Amino acid sequence: MPLIRKPPPAGAQTGPAAPDSAAVFEALARGTDDERWAAARAAADVPGIVPALEDALEREQKPVVREALFSALARIASPQSIEAVVPFLRSDDALVRTEATDALLAAKEAAWPYFAALLRDPSVDVRILACGLARDMPSDVAVKLYCDVLESEPDVNVCAAAVEVLAEIGETAALPALERCATRFSDTPFLVFSIQMAIDRVRSQASGSRA
Amino acid sequence: MIFTEPKRYYVERRVTERMTATGASSFELYFARLRADLQGEIEQFVNAFTINETYFYREEHQLACLTSELLAARLNAKPRGAPIRIWSVPCSTGEEPYSIAIWLLENWPYVDEHDIEIVGSDIDTGAIALARGGVYGKRALSRLSPQVVDRYFTAVDAESWQIVSDLRDSVRFTRVNIVERAETQPHGQFDVIFCRNVLIYFDDLSRRTAAENLFENLLPGGFICLGHTESMSRISPLFEVARFADAIVYQRPSR
Numbered sequence: 001m002p003l004i005r006k007p008p009p010a011g012a013q014t015g016p017a018a019p020d021s022a023a024v025f026e027a028l029a030r031g032t033d034d035e036r037w038a039a040a041r042a043a044a045d046v047p048g049i050v051p052a053l054e055d056a057l058e059r060e061q062k063p064v065v066r067e068a069l070f071s072a073l074a075r076i077a078s079p080q081s082i083e084a085v086v087p088f089l090r091s092d093d094a095l096v097r098t099e100a101t102d103a104l105l106a107a108k109e110a111a112w113p114y115f116a117a118l119l120r121d122p123s124v125d126v127r128i129l130a131c132g133l134a135r136d137m138p139s140d141v142a143v144k145l146y147c148d149v150l151e152s153e154p155d156v157n158v159c160a161a162a163v164e165v166l167a168e169i170g171e172t173a174a175l176p177a178l179e180r181c182a183t184r185f186s187d188t189p190f191l192v193f194s195i196q197m198a199i200d201r202v203r204s205q206a207s208g209s210r211a
Numbered sequence: 212m213i214f215t216e217p218k219r220y221y222v223e224r225r226v227t228e229r230m231t232a233t234g235a236s237s238f239e240l241y242f243a244r245l246r247a248d249l250q251g252e253i254e255q256f257v258n259a260f261t262i263n264e265t266y267f268y269r270e271e272h273q274l275a276c277l278t279s280e281l282l283a284a285r286l287n288a289k290p291r292g293a294p295i296r297i298w299s300v301p302c303s304t305g306e307e308p309y310s311i312a313i314w315l316l317e318n319w320p321y322v323d324e325h326d327i328e329i330v331g332s333d334i335d336t337g338a339i340a341l342a343r344g345g346v347y348g349k350r351a352l353s354r355l356s357p358q359v360v361d362r363y364f365t366a367v368d369a370e371s372w373q374i375v376s377d378l379r380d381s382v383r384f385t386r387v388n389i390v391e392r393a394e395t396q397p398h399g400q401f402d403v404i405f406c407r408n409v410l411i412y413f414d415d416l417s418r419r420t421a422a423e424n425l426f427e428n429l430l431p432g433g434f435i436c437l438g439h440t441e442s443m444s445r446i447s448p449l450f451e452v453a454r455f456a457d458a459i460v461y462q463r464p465s466r
Binding site: 002003004005006041063064067068071074075095099102105106107108135168169204205208 | 236315
């Protein structure tokens with residue numbers, strides 16, 4: 001039979017050795033592509049690494065390495081690591097913005113305290129991204145955040161993003177805010193239509209769950 | 212089909228799987244989709260419940276892709292004489308790694324010309340023990356021809372068959388948790404990884420970690436095959452989509 005059974009590859013009987021902190025710092029700053037990747041993968045276990053990860057992200061051009069850098073920050077999940085990710089929501093590069101969004105979603109609870117401020121960010125683009133982020137929060141908290149957007153947000157596209165999420169997670173408590181938003185943007189037919197769809201959906205879900 | 216109380220976990224898992232596959236964020240939304248039979252969801256839902264046990268030659272199109280495209284691509288990229296390494300993870304009770312072995316022996320004309328190493332790994336040590344024993348029931352063998360069963364199995368009794376010892380001795384089984392890098396790295400790098408229907412059960416961070424681990428376990432240019440309801444584009448940007456006639460798989464960039 002040509003199939004062979006071999007022992008694991010030599011030298012690979014155990015997992016990766018505990019990271020040498022100095023080597024991780026050095027590789028993040030000056031390593032080859034492979035060395036930067038390996039350093040990023042090991043970084044979450046290195047104390048005090050967040051500023052170096054943030055610097056590395058600023059410089060990094062290889063999407064694969066950047067993915068590992070964002071993962072390390074999501075895994076660390078400290079206020080400092082979340083604050084290192086947030087500025088990349090403002091990147092000119094759409095890919096980087098998406099990577100930062102995914103990292104904040106992966107960080108889960110650690111990132112939640114930042115979403116209310118992101119929903120009030122001066123940048124419309126950031127506010128739209130934030131609408132996508134907050135959907136995984138506990139529904140009562142998320143619904144309150146989205147209702148606040150509907151009551152005060154001046155940009156129609158941000159409101160539309162909030163309406164889209166509320167259509168999925170909305171509760172009847174959101175209905176008054178949805179109706180007031182429709183009144184506020186009564187001259188924007190697509191938003192009025194979206195809001196009506198959301199209202200119908202929330203009502204049908206509410207009646208379904210009562211049945 | 213009747214599912215009694217002890218099957219509650221099983222039912223929940225299948226419903227969760229379908230909710231994930233359809234992007235439904237709540238059971239209510241998914242239930243509405245099911246009742247409306249949106250995009251043939253009733254059939255998908257039933258399928259999710261009928262493929263409860265894995266079986267030989269499951270998702271055969273990926274095995275066909277392995278022999279029609281993937282191995283040739285890997286051989287072109289490898290030093291002459293280097294073994295071809297294939298990883299089935301998670302391998303459950305062994306149907307998948309043995310299927311790969313049988314498929315190669317039956318369908319790949321060059322099988323005698325290369326050293327081929329197949330590793331099956333799972334987090335469940337009970338499943339691994341069963342895989343090493345290699346005894347299967349009629350249902351698991353239902354997609355194999357009688358000739359293939361005769362060649363690679365011996366009857367244990369009227370209801371069960373055991374993989375022949377030569378084949379059992381050819382597949383190495385190990386325990387692994389794919390979100391633990393310390394457990395995945397020792398397995399080395401592979402040419403092809405079959406990782407089907409597991410990533411969808413992970414949360415975002417675990418999925419990222421697993422994807423990065425699997426990336427490291429693939430040789431540059433190596434391929435990863437996911438389950439038919441999974442898409443790596445929703446899991447990780449590390450891999451490139453590789454479209455072939457028989458299957459869509461994912462590939463670690465060559466460099």
